[in-house]
Every structure is written in structure tokens, then in C-alpha cells.
Amino acid sequence: MLIYTIRRLLISIPTLLFIAFVIFMLLELAPGDPMAQMPLTIPPEVKEKMRLALGLGEPWWVRFPLWLKQFFVVEPQYWIDNAFGTNFADGAQRIISFQSRSPVFEIIAERMPQTLWVVGMSYVVGVLIALPIGIISAYRQYSVFDQAGTFVSMIGFSVPPFFSGVLLIVIFSVQLKWLPSIYDTTHVVSDWDSFVFQLRQMVMPVMVLALQTTAQVSRYMRASMLDNLTQDYVRTARAKGMTESVVVLKHVLRNSMIPVVTVIALGIPAIFGGAIITEQIFKVNGLGQLLIIALQGNDIPMVMTITFLLAVLIVMMNLIADVLYGILDPRIRYD
Amino acid sequence: MTDAPLSAVEKPRNQWWDVWAQFRTHKGAVAGLCFLIFITLFVTVGPILWDVDPGKLNIRNKNVRPIYMGLFGSDVKVAWANPMGTDNLGRDIMANIMAGGRVSLAVGWTAMILAVFLGTLIGVFAGYFKRLDGLLMRFTDLVLALPLLPLLLVMMLLFRDPLRATFGPENGIFILIVTGIGITSWMQTARIVRGDVMALKEREFVLAARSIGTPARRMITRHLLPNVMSPIMVSATLGLATAIITESALSFLGLGFPSDFPTWGKILFDSVDRMTAFPERVIWPGLAISLTVLAVNYIGDGLRDALDPRIRGQ
Numbered sequence: 001m002l003i004y005t006i007r008r009l010l011i012s013i014p015t016l017l018f019i020a021f022v023i024f025m026l027l028e029l030a031p032g033d034p035m036a037q038m039p040l041t042i043p044p045e046v047k048e049k050m051r052l053a054l055g056l057g058e059p060w061w062v063r064f065p066l067w068l069k070q071f072f073v074v075e076p077q078y079w080i081d082n083a084f085g086t087n088f089a090d091g092a093q094r095i096i097s098f099q100s101r102s103p104v105f106e107i108i109a110e111r112m113p114q115t116l117w118v119v120g121m122s123y124v125v126g127v128l129i130a131l132p133i134g135i136i137s138a139y140r141q142y143s144v145f146d147q148a149g150t151f152v153s154m155i156g157f158s159v160p161p162f163f164s165g166v167l168l169i170v171i172f173s174v175q176l177k178w179l180p181s182i183y184d185t186t187h188v189v190s191d192w193d194s195f196v197f198q199l200r201q202m203v204m205p206v207m208v209l210a211l212q213t214t215a216q217v218s219r220y221m222r223a224s225m226l227d228n229l230t231q232d233y234v235r236t237a238r239a240k241g242m243t244e245s246v247v248v249l250k251h252v253l254r255n256s257m258i259p260v261v262t263v264i265a266l267g268i269p270a271i272f273g274g275a276i277i278t279e280q281i282f283k284v285n286g287l288g289q290l291l292i293i294a295l296q297g298n299d300i301p302m303v304m305t306i307t308f309l310l311a312v313l314i315v316m317m318n319l320i321a322d323v324l325y326g327i328l329d330p331r332i333r334y335d
Numbered sequence: 336m337t338d339a340p341l342s343a344v345e346k347p348r349n350q351w352w353d354v355w356a357q358f359r360t361h362k363g364a365v366a367g368l369c370f371l372i373f374i375t376l377f378v379t380v381g382p383i384l385w386d387v388d389p390g391k392l393n394i395r396n397k398n399v400r401p402i403y404m405g406l407f408g409s410d411v412k413v414a415w416a417n418p419m420g421t422d423n424l425g426r427d428i429m430a431n432i433m434a435g436g437r438v439s440l441a442v443g444w445t446a447m448i449l450a451v452f453l454g455t456l457i458g459v460f461a462g463y464f465k466r467l468d469g470l471l472m473r474f475t476d477l478v479l480a481l482p483l484l485p486l487l488l489v490m491m492l493l494f495r496d497p498l499r500a501t502f503g504p505e506n507g508i509f510i511l512i513v514t515g516i517g518i519t520s521w522m523q524t525a526r527i528v529r530g531d532v533m534a535l536k537e538r539e540f541v542l543a544a545r546s547i548g549t550p551a552r553r554m555i556t557r558h559l560l561p562n563v564m565s566p567i568m569v570s571a572t573l574g575l576a577t578a579i580i581t582e583s584a585l586s587f588l589g590l591g592f593p594s595d596f597p598t599w600g601k602i603l604f605d606s607v608d609r610m611t612a613f614p615e616r617v618i619w620p621g622l623a624i625s626l627t628v629l630a631v632n633y634i635g636d637g638l639r640d641a642l643d644p645r646i647r648g649q
Contacts, residue, residue, distance in 0.1 A: 169610065
């Protein structure tokens with residue numbers, strides 16, 4: 001298992017390098033000029049100097065390794081320096097955003113908590129709703145509850161977040177005036193009232209993202225439970241006189257969770273992608289919104305870094321899912 | 336079919352009749368098919384019957400509410416000439432929904448066909464030719480590891496202007512969106528087709544065909560492709576649903592078609608700013624997208640059951 005994990009980790013290095021190269025070359029083709037927003041009164045020779053100052057003068061085979069070095073060497077050094085007060089980085093050039101002229105990772109660190117808070121919370125809520133629905137749907141297959149669950153998950157698959165989010169705003173913010181439509185990220189939770197406010201502003205974005213998760217995870221949970229409920233060991237457990245709750249919740253559930261856990265791990269990158277749209281609807285100033293702003297402003301280092309971070313997340317989650325599968329299910333042997 | 340009673344000699348039936356008979360028993364799928372036909376007619380035949388130019392401005396007649404709002408209060412501005420109301424520039428919303436739906440559905444179908452074609456091609460090649468398998472599947476895994484939505488956004492932004500210059504504003508964006516969605520969503524089809532082709536390759540009828548010297552080209556088209564038709568069709572319905580949603584998402588993020596060119600996602604995006612005063616303008620296109628995708632998903636569900644010979648005929 002350990003050897004398998006190490007091998008997978010080693011394989012993921014060329015994969016990530018290739019992905020970084022694809023993203024870099026795609027951005028390299030960009031006809032958009034980061035200097036396009038500058039006033040036209042700037043003389044051409046000054047403009048040329050500004051381009052050089054942005055690091056655009058060098059050809060791509062110089063800039064791509066430089067970016068890799070900055071991403072994998074310089075940025076971790078700064079990170080360690082910040083954490084332990086050392087001086088590894090020694091003033092080396094960091095990845096600088098074209099738009100704000102500040103280090104990309106500092107901006108990402110500012111935006112990260114909002115996204116993590118909304119996305120993470122919605123994923124937890126979605127999974128927590130999905131598991132019982134899946135279990136009951138499978139246990140009472142073809143019952144009214146099962147049919148309703150199927151229908152709800154169909155809706156979850158079909159209604160895109162930009163419509164469900166807008167619909168929730170129309171109903172709960174515009175018509176009923178219960179919940180705020182804009183997520184206020186400057187809000188600080190200090191007492192009970194502000195905590196309630198935080199809860200109220202989180203309900204809608206979390207629910208929109210959770211609907212997607214619930215739809216997917218509850219389907220997998222149901223299918224997995226159905227596979228296990230007909231197994232021989234379930235009959236044995238019942239024959240031994242175990243109560244129904246022990247049979248279902250201990251024997252069947254634990255075995256059914258094996259594929260579901262991997263599905264949950266694999267779904268994490270997808271929900272970050274979905275957050276791009278949800279953040280746009282509820283005006284959350286998280287990573288997704290940062291990406292959109294950077295795209296519109298031709299901020300190539302920012303787009304490159306955020307996209308690559310998402311790719312790292314996908315590759316890592318794939319690896320974690322495969323390793324988890326091997327750990328949880330002793331029948332799986334990778335070696 | 337082997338265990339059918341021998342006494343009942345029926346006329347030999349095409350297997351697609353059996354599929355259709357099974358499909359009809361799935362109520363959701365039939366409802367979905369009816370809705371898809373309805374919405375297709377609505378956006379294709381509709382503009383012929385409802386002969387209003389979707390782009391025609393009529394400032395005097397702006398912000399007309401839909402007809403049913405007239406029931407609740409007499410002071411609401413409604414007009415029979417605009418059953419779904421008009422927007423802030425006085426454009427007829429019903430005509431816009433029709434025009435937008437035509438684009439959304441066209442993008443969905445074309446992108447789906449492209450994705451399924453690519454997926455089938457790569458899947459069949461990887462499954463049939465052992466030498467290509469490792470390479471093609473490694474490539475599929477790589478593409479699956481790409482963050483697709485951000486890359487699609489990047490592609491939209493980068494290639495918008497050159498394609499617009501070459502093919503004109505509307506066709507350029509159409510080609511861009513269809514290609515973008517197509518080349519980012521073929522991977523699932525490829526994996527499924529590869530698995531099925533590999534399993535089929537071990538069957539006796541393939542061995543028999545090979546023993547009489549069938550060349551690889553005819554082997555694929557005559558023997559393998561017809562047998563992987565059902566998983567391809569199921570993933571095609573899923574692909575249609577995702578393509579419609581992706582196109583609307585791109586339009587919603589402001590990176591799709593130009594602003595005077597309506598699609599469902601674009602109309603939704605343009606109406607969000609005024610949704611406090613005119614919520615119905617958000618609801619119409621949103622409902623159209625959601626119901627179409629729901630219908631397509633149900634059709635996929637029904638097709639999966641109908642094409643599975645183990646379920647069919649029970």
C-alpha cells in the first residue's frame with residue numbers, strides 16, 4: 001500500500017508538470033495584452049519598458065521554468081519564512097499579480113477563508129443530508145420516500161446552480177425578505193446576534209451548493225446500499241438474531257460506505273468549480289470571483305496559479321480516493 | 336430472446352421496437368420526451384407563428400409584465416401583444432426565449448455530437464488496438480485531471496476575438512463554445528466505450544469474424560460499434576444535458592455569446608440585475624433550462640433501462 005502510494009505520488013509529478021505546461025501554453029496564446037488597460041498617452045518605449053518590468057520580455061521557455069521555480073521553490077520558502085521567522089527566500093522574486101502588483105499567494109490567502117467556509121460547509125451539509133436519504137431510499141426501495149428522493153436528486157442534477165441560487169434569492173430575499181441576498185465577508189462573529197446573522201447569510205449559498213452534492217452522493221449511497229443488502233452476510237446477520245438496526249447500520253452501512261467515501265473525495269474538486277458560479281451569484285469575494293476578475297483583466301500569473309492549484313486539488317483527491325479505497329476495502333490489492 | 340416460447344410464432348421484430356416498448360413503460364422518460372419535443376417545436380416552429388423580432392427595441396413599451404400578473408392587480412402594465420412581458424428595452428420576452436432556446440439547444444446538440452464522436456473514436460481505438468491503449472488512456476486521465484471550467488473560461492476569453500474576426504460575431508462564438516464544450520466532455524464516453532469494446536473483443540463472434548479475415552475497419556463498423564450503441568446513447572443524453580448547462584453557465588458568467596444575441600443563459604444573466612423588480616424575467620429562462628435538462632435526464636434514465644436487455648421484456 002505504501003509503495004503504491006509513493007508510486008502514485010511520483011506519477012502525479014509529471015502529470016502536474018504537463019497540466020502546468022498546458023495551462024501555461026494556453027495563456028501564452030492569449031492575444032489579450034495586460035497593457036491594454038493603460039492610458040494611450042504612455043509613449044511606446046515606456047510601454048515596452050513596462051512590459052519588460054512585468055517579465056513579458058523573455059520567451060516562454062525561460063518564463064515557464066521560472067514560474068515553476070517560483071511556484072515550487074520560492075513560494076514555499078516565503079511560507080516557511082512567515083511561519084518560523086527564518087530567511088530562506090532572501091528576497092527572491094515571488095509570483096506577482098499584474099493587476100494588484102502584490103504577490104499572488106497573498107491575495108489567494110486572503111480569499112481562501114471565504115471560499116473554504118462556504119464551500120466546505122456546503123459539502124459537509126450536502127453529505128450529511130445525502131447519507132440518510134440514500135440509506136432510507138435503499139432500505140425502503142420503491143417506497144414513496146425512495147421515489148421522492150429520486151425525484152429530488154433528478155432536480156439536483158438538472159437545475160443549474162445559477163438558476164437555483166437566483167430562484168432562492170427571488171423567493172427568500174425578494175418576496176419573503178427573510179435572508180440577505182449578498183454574502184457579507186467583512187462580517188465578524190462576536191456575539192449571538194452576529195452569529196445568527198452569519199448563519200442567515202450562509203443558508204442560501206450553502207444550500208445551493210449542497211443540493212448538487214446531495215443529488216450525487218445520495219444516488220451513490222442508495223446504489224451501494226442496494227448492492228450490499230442482498231448479500232449473504234446480511235442474511236447471516238439476520239439469522240443470528242441481530243436487530244434490524246444493527247444489521248443495517250453496522251453491517252450494511254459500513255460496507256456500503258467504501259465506494260461512497262471515494263465518491264465524496266472525488267467530488268471535492270468539482271464543488272470548487274461549482275463555487276465559481278455560486279460566488280458570482282451571492283457576491284462572495286472568494287477564489288472563484290478572484291479567478292473571474294483575473295480573467296477579465298488579463299492577469300496571467302493569477303489565472304495560471306489559481307487554475308494550477310485546482311489541478312493540484314484534482315490530482316491529489318484522485319490519489320486520496322484510490323488510496324482510501326485500498327485501505328477501506330481489504331479485497332482491493334494494488335500491488 | 337432464446338427463452339421465448341417457440342409456439343408463439345410472431346413476425347420477427349426489429350430490436351428497436353422492443354427498446355421502444357420498454358421505453359414507453361418509463362413514465363418519466365415519456366414525459367421527458369414529450370417535453371423535449373414540445374420545447375424543440377416551441378423554439379423552431381414558434382418563431383414562425385409568433386412573428387416578432389426578438390431584437391426589436393420598443394422603449395415606449397418597456398417593462399410590460401406577463402399577462403397573468405394582470406389578475407392580481409389592475410395597475411400592473413400588461414399587454415396581449417407581449418404575453419410574457421417585455422424587458423427594460425421593450426424587447427418581447429417570448430420572442431427572446433424562442434430565439435435563445437434555438438441557440439441553446441443548437442449548441443447543446445452540436446457539442447454533444449462532437450463530444451460523443453470524439454469519445455467513441457478514442458474509446459474504440461483504445462479498446463481495439465492494444466498498442467494505442469496505454470497512450471490514449473493516459474491522455475484521457477490527463478484531460479480528466481484538468482480543471483475544466485476555469486480552462487473553458489480561459490479558452491472563451493482567449494479565442495473569442497480571433498474567431499469573431501474570422502467567422503463573424505455569432506458563428507465565431509458558436510464554433511468556439513461548441514468546440515470548447517466538445518473537447519472538454521468526451522472523456523466519460525471514451526472510458527465506457529473502451530471498456531465495452533475490450534469485453535466484446537473476447538467474444539466468439541469477434542473471433543469468428545476475424546477468422547474469416549475481416550479487416551479492422553469493417554470489424555469496428557460492422558461488429559463492435561452496433562454493440563456499443565446503447566452505452567453511447569445513454570452517455571449522449573447525459574452529454575446533451577451537461578452541454579446545455581455548460582453553455583448557460585458560460586453565458587451566465589458573461590463569457591458566452593455577445594450581449595445582443597440571446598441564449599437562455601444570457602437572458603438569465605441580463606435579468607439578474609433587475610430581479611428584485613421583475614423576478615419573472617429570471618424565472619422564464621431558468622425554468623426553460625432546468626426543465627429541458629430534467630427532461631433529457633429522464634430520457635437518459637429511460638433509455639438506460641430500455642437498452643439493457645436484462646431489464647427489457649420483464
